[in-house]
Amino acid sequence: MKHTLSVLLQNKPGALSRVTGLFSGRGFNIESLCVAETLDPKVSCMTLVTKGNNAIIEQVTKQLHKLIDVIKVSDISDSEYVEREMVLIRVKAEAQTRAEVLRVIDIFRGKVVDVSPNSYAVEITGPESKIKAVIDLLRPIGIKEVIRTGTIAMARAPKK
């Protein structure tokens, strides 16, 4: 099962490497990892997507929490949450495919961010499933390069 963990940690040198070292050292898997400063510049927030059964996720969570630099770990996939990922795709755009590319990215509310004589670079944001769908549709046209940010996620505010 896929789990999305939100980890608050001290924004200190080495903190990130403690987390990644923990995953490699203990044989846990990381599907994606995104990290940046929070409003408090001393604290970073990391969104980490990992896979495993409940026992493994419980160990992952506890082991993360045990790291001295880690402030808080929450498995936000436990409840309602929103997740987003951004992808930049450079896709072939020749005379006969251009219109098709534009149609596809329009459906997904994407944007063209760079144009060359024979390619477009497009930007698309959404949950992982949407990113996958766009890539699947553009693949037959000819994808030259894909850069993904990895998932970030936020728990939904509780409904009263």
Add this chain to the structure above:
Amino acid sequence: MNYIFRTNSHIFTEKYQKQGKDYPMSKITGAQAFIQCLQEEGVDTIFGFPGGVIIDLYDELANTSIKNLLVRHEQGAVHAADGYARASGKTGVALLTSGPGATNGVTGIATAYMDSIPLVVFTGQVPRALIGNDAFQEVDIVGITRPCTKHNYLVSDPEDLVPTIREAFYLASSGRPGPILVDLPKDVIGSLVDFPERQEIRMRTYQPNMEPHPGQIAKACQAFAQAQRPVFYVGGGVILSNASEELTELAEKTQIPVTMTLMGLGGFPGTNPLSTGMLGMHGSYASNMMVAKSDLLIAVGARFDDRITGRLDKFAPDAKVIHIDIDPTSISKNVEVDIPIVADCKQALTAMNAWFNSQQDIDMTALAEQYQPWRDQVNEWNDKHPLSYTEEGDIIKPQYVIETINRLTGGDAIISTEVGQNQMWAAQFYKFNKPRHWLSSGGLGTMGFGLPAAIGAKMAFPDATVIDIAGDGSIQMNIQELATAKQYNTPVKVAILNNNYLGMVRQWQELFYDKRYAGTVMEVTPDFVELAKAYGAAGLRAKTKSDVEPVIKEALAINDRVVIMDFAIKREECVFPMVPAGGATTEMLLV
């Protein structure tokens, strides 16, 4: 060439005076702050080895009353600090130089990490401006030790020096203890820093849960009444939290049999009738049988490691499991736990004793009575296969050596060990009645641990008899520390169970590799008696069984020098019982 910047306090003072400025009185050098921090923590002994980047620290240390032992290898420094910590319960301190000094210490740090021993290891680092430049004797020791320290630091701002050292000591000894490494760049040591007043350390990210949850305590205690076949399974956490008395009280009150892990030995008196000794791969028959058949397993400060559980699905299959541990990651890591108690062992056991004392309607005599058939069964297992060995005329059996040391020291000596068969025989045949008398590398199994650890323990308890039970292989891994023992007058004793083999590995080859002794025959071994002399120690040899007792007596009578006893033991003796790795613990190979 090792270029040394001189940056100690005198130079600073002179520099300021030359410039006609007042020496900033409130500021001290990093090296002075380092010393003051050690004094603040009550450090009386440190173990180290100097080098270019830490000369300033040595320079300042020389003017203090802190005993600063110059070891002969940095691994020895860390093991000695570790032995000091295991024996005394205080935090051990080691001081190493940058580069190779630091990397030499890594095995010692990993050893302490696996056994949760409180250490603060200081390493020197190249000046900040050179970090990352592949400078002379630069190594990223913080990166290297990240996975084998509880936490580590590179002090990159001189003003962080004092708070970092304070935090390091706090982290090392609180919660689940462990080694902390503090990397000190040379120019940080030489900078002028403030020495802020000490305040209580509060960390937002680290709040170990010491107190047990009262609901969980009640739940655990209530489970006792339902049980017919309860067992205490005791690990190193009982020693680390100084909970032996509380454990003994609870076990005696309830009359529940107790087995200990290698790390737990001494946590409960080995001669108490409720003790079945050690469990696991080389545990006693009764210990492994009773855990396998138990219906209530009360794990106290133990972590269900593979040397204890063997095949997991056959480990205590019918037992309800209570697990007391300070570290939440230990709970349900390998074995599903029914009643977890995340707390300090001492506090949890105290709460359980108090719970039983407060329950008027529970008749403790009746409870103890309820387990009588179970205790009878345990005794039957004990009688059926006690720890034993076969006598073979005048050939020295290693078990006999340990039994004799146990008898002649009254079970009161501090025993350190090396690793291998020697370690297992010591664990099986020495009856520890007190905690902190058994110093052995359990988790990492580090050959070469015993001699420096013994020196550390002797520094903590100069009047105690300290004996390293050694193998002929392991002792050679840190034998150079004999010089340290001589220089600082720490007359420890070393009992080498000499089989001219890397015996434990040979045992596996005998049992599982058709006796193909590849790489385990020690074709060349030094003459340990002559070697002892070369180091200014006494050397004694026992060739036959009748030599054993006189040699040990003579060794115990020598207190002004290190003594090495070389016992020529039966070469092909094996350690039994043995649970083959990954097998069910009920399927033991017996004598």
